[in-house]
Amino acid sequence: MTVPWRLRLNPILCTGHALCAELLPEVIVLDEWGYPILSPVPDELLSLARRAVADCPTLALAIEPAP
Amino acid sequence: MTAPATAPSERRLLAGYHALGRPAGLRDHRARYGALPSLGPEPGERAGTRLIGLLDEAGLTGRGGGAFPTGRKLRSVAESGRSPVVVVNAAEGEPLSGKDRLLLAVAPHLVLDGAVLAASALRARRIAVCVHSAESAAQVESALAERGPVRSVAVRVVRVPGRYVASEETALVNHLSGREAKPAFTPPRPFERGVGGRPTLVANAETYAHIALIARYGPRWFRACGTPDAPGTALFTVSGAVLRPGVIEAPLGTSVAGLLRMAGGPAEQLQAILTGGYGGAWLPIRRARTPATPAAFAAAGAALGPGIIVALPARVCGVAESARIMRWLADETAGQCGPCTFGLPAIAEDLAALADGRAGETVWRRLHGRLSAVAGRGACRHPDGAVRFATSALRVFGPHLAAHRHPGNCPAAQGPGLLPTRGGR
Ligand SMILES: Cc1cc2nc3c(=O)[nH]c(=O)nc-3n(C[C@H](O)[C@H](O)[C@H](O)COP(=O)(O)O)c2cc1C
Numbered sequence: 001m002t003v004p005w006r007l008r009l010n011p012i013l014c015t016g017h018a019l020c021a022e023l024l025p026e027v028i029v030l031d032e033w034g035y036p037i038l039s040p041v042p043d044e045l046l047s048l049a050r051r052a053v054a055d056c057p058t059l060a061l062a063i064e065p066a067p
Numbered sequence: 068m069t070a071p072a073t074a075p076s077e078r079r080l081l082a083g084y085h086a087l088g089r090p091a092g093l094r095d096h097r098a099r100y101g102a103l104p105s106l107g108p109e110p111g112e113r114a115g116t117r118l119i120g121l122l123d124e125a126g127l128t129g130r131g132g133g134a135f136p137t138g139r140k141l142r143s144v145a146e147s148g149r150s151p152v153v154v155v156n157a158a159e160g161e162p163l164s165g166k167d168r169l170l171l172a173v174a175p176h177l178v179l180d181g182a183v184l185a186a187s188a189l190r191a192r193r194i195a196v197c198v199h200s201a202e203s204a205a206q207v208e209s210a211l212a213e214r215g216p217v218r219s220v221a222v223r224v225v226r227v228p229g230r231y232v233a234s235e236e237t238a239l240v241n242h243l244s245g246r247e248a249k250p251a252f253t254p255p256r257p258f259e260r261g262v263g264g265r266p267t268l269v270a271n272a273e274t275y276a277h278i279a280l281i282a283r284y285g286p287r288w289f290r291a292c293g294t295p296d297a298p299g300t301a302l303f304t305v306s307g308a309v310l311r312p313g314v315i316e317a318p319l320g321t322s323v324a325g326l327l328r329m330a331g332g333p334a335e336q337l338q339a340i341l342t343g344g345y346g347g348a349w350l351p352i353r354r355a356r357t358p359a360t361p362a363a364f365a366a367a368g369a370a371l372g373p374g375i376i377v378a379l380p381a382r383v384c385g386v387a388e389s390a391r392i393m394r395w396l397a398d399e400t401a402g403q404c405g406p407c408t409f410g411l412p413a414i415a416e417d418l419a420a421l422a423d424g425r426a427g428e429t430v431w432r433r434l435h436g437r438l439s440a441v442a443g444r445g446a447c448r449h450p451d452g453a454v455r456f457a458t459s460a461l462r463v464f465g466p467h468l469a470a471h472r473h474p475g476n477c478p479a480a481q482g483p484g485l486l487p488t489r490g491g492r
Pocket residue numbers: 128129130131132133134135140156157158159160161231232233234235236237269270271272274447448449
């Protein structure tokens with residue numbers, strides 16, 4: 001199955017709050033300094049991904065169709 | 068178009084300097100190259116059409132490090148349909164590069180011709196020439212004074228802070244827009260939304276100089292040297308253990324060994340070549356036959372970058388040199404993105420531990436993990452260059468690293484170090 005959505009991170013805005021990784025551990029893992037590493041978003045997690053985008057305190061996350 | 072009868076072949080950008088033996092004033096420049104050709108646009112013609120066609124056919128790629136096709140870049144800028152800003156990137160942030168400074172010193176009118184051609188083709192009304200030193204700024208100012216005002220285009224010379232990432236294109240756009248000279252998140256890229264919100268063409272100083280010659284002599288002439296994939300000549304700054312360090316001009320595709328020969332040949336036994344600068348990669352000396360094209364260098368694990376070639380002598384410790392350079396790269400972060408701000412110093416520490424013989428298995432494993440975790444995660448490509456550099460150090464100096472298993476086992480590592488890592492500019 002193709003994964004039609006992906007998250008995009010603005011690393012300048014991201015302050016490593018890690019909120020997103022708590023909401024969406026299947027897609028977002030943290031590096032050793034607490035900054036998110038993103039994987040493609042499977043369909044069944046789309047609504048959680050949208051919530052991670054909305055809840056990021058610095059508006060560093062966006063969701064967009066994968067190219 | 069001016070008759071190409073006396074068009075120089077293998078020495079192009081520096082032909083005038085070598086013939087005259089001194090910097091070319093406007094009169095010298097006009098005598099050698101003739102007047103600036105006119106490439107429109109005519110009323111009703113789409114902006115950039117003719118110049119873009121010439122650049123596409125010539126196959127010119129940017130000489131600032133990324134080797135991006137210049138015609139395609141101009142087309143992206145032109146497609147907005149708005150009047151863009153033309154930026155000449157002559158800030159030359161790589162400590163061991165000297166080619167852009169040399170061009171501004173000896174052939175400033177070639178660079179300015181290219182910028183003026185691009186500006187008039189794209190209907191730009193502003194040109195910014197970005198330099199680092201006061202000396203370069205003065206050279207451009209006096210060349211501009213010789214030329215007099217450019218019709219309907221305002222040209223200004225802008226000094227850029229001496230930070231490595233300040234000459235990255237989005238940092239230049241920020242600087243020219245009155246913000247701090249730090250990289251920005253993209254998109255929007257400068258061609259979409261650049262200086263003051265206008266579409267902006269950012270290209271390297273040498274790239275503009277090639278444009279000036281392609282406009283005069285045409286794509287066929289440009290392709291008469293170099294390779295089909297990497298046509299034309301490029302400027303190379305050759306330093307380290309060679310007999311005549313300096314800036315040379317050579318056809319793309321010249322082998323690394325050939326470039327060293329043009330710089331007088333090795334001054335002593337060599338072990339490796341640093342290609343592309345501190346954001347570049349090491350190439351072992353046994354691969355010195357690699358042709359200097361972006362693709363051949365990449366396939367060999369090297370990086371053409373802005374044409375930096377540094378010959379590392381066998382007596383110097385490559386691991387210790389790399390650790391110092393990695394530290395410098397870490398210090399040059401703009402400190403905006405977590406993986407770059409924290410990852411580069413962490414990688415630098417691990418490399419230093421390796422160099423000092425303080426590294427056990429855990430450091431090794433951690434370093435490999437860090438190298439694969441950091442690349443591609445910054446707003447700009449600074450971390451990618453730094454990671455490529457460190458990765459190449461492990462690969463190329465890997466066999467020698469065995470000597471670093473214990474402190475003091477590599478006497479060469481105790482030396483003062485060869486390559487400059489501060490006050491280099
Ligand atoms: C950290 C960093 C530093 C850079 N420094 C320079 C520089 O000093 N000069 C330059 O021309 N390009 C530099 N670049 C590349 C520019 O961002 C840009 O791609 C280039 O000026 C485009 O010119 P070109 O298409 O003619 O190569 C740098 C890029 C990065 C990531």
